[in-house]
Amino acid sequence: MTMTLTQQIITIAMVVLGTMLTRFLPFIVFPSGKPTPKYVQYLGKMLPSAVIGLLIIYCLKDVSLQSGSHGIPEFIGVAVVALLHVWKKMMLLSIAGGTIVYMMLIQLVF
């Protein structure tokens, strides 16, 4: 290890501080006692759907379409989750079904 224990603790503390800043900042800037600006209220209503879309893409960010399995297992996995969910509307079934299909695909097929 190149770092001393103190340096390690400072480094980890910086990561904690950075993470907490990103989580607490909106609540500090727009405290619940004061009325939140209309524009921020609008964003608060609109952002969730967009952010969850962003999270899906974030999960798939390391998939390469040009090489390896070309993202086919991921595509099939997502399709199975979506179809199961539209059909049965049971959260755990959709997630378990899609994940098992995906694991079988990458372990046995690709």
Added chain:
Amino acid sequence: MLSLNKFSHQDVIYMKKRTQLIPAFRAAFPYTVPILAGFLFLGIAYGIFMNSLGFSAIYPILMSLTIFAGSMEFIAANLLLVAFNPINALFLTLMVNARHLFYGISMLDKYRGTGKKKLYLIFGLCDESFSINCTVDVPKDVDKGWFMFFVTMLNHCYWVIGAAIGGIFGSFVKFNTEGLDFVMTALFVVIFIEQWMKEKNHHSALAGLGLSAVCLIIFGGSNFIIPAMFAILGLLSLLRKPLEKVEVRTI
């Protein structure tokens, strides 16, 4: 005034709390089951990873407890191995975790009136706690604050327990878990569909998915989040006037 009740005021408060806690826990747990699978797996992977870098189990345990942001913890492990640079560590963290700003803005209203629990709710606002607490309609007879508290706390527990198992027993885990991390993707897909079926228009959902995909193609996997956030913010701001007009017309 003398009270003829058998129970003192303290007892009543205590019982009221208990009758709130158990239903809230029961309502929250099922939503966290996919995360139980995902976090145990990812946590174990993280613990094994730290183990392989030569860190003792106490590192993954304390880091998962205090940072509680999955991808950042893997990056933090690498930060510990390079030259000491705390400012760099801080800025890298701000960049990687900038998406939390959007979570906070979305939860400003939902976290209102949750009392002291609010501090912990904000501390534990990871991707998974956010996506559940933001989208689930909590049953009417369940206390919303405690529901969100248990979702956050259970997720936190799963993550720390996973990291501890990985850190301590890392070298013994030997079954083929390749691909199990897909449960997180599957969770977000399910939540996306649930949102889609609830909302009146899909501008925001499509903007999030489309703009993020475009930014991923242009900027690549490690740099796309911040441009994607700006693009989403820009488009939603442009859409504000037309969308609000539509809303007024439908009323």
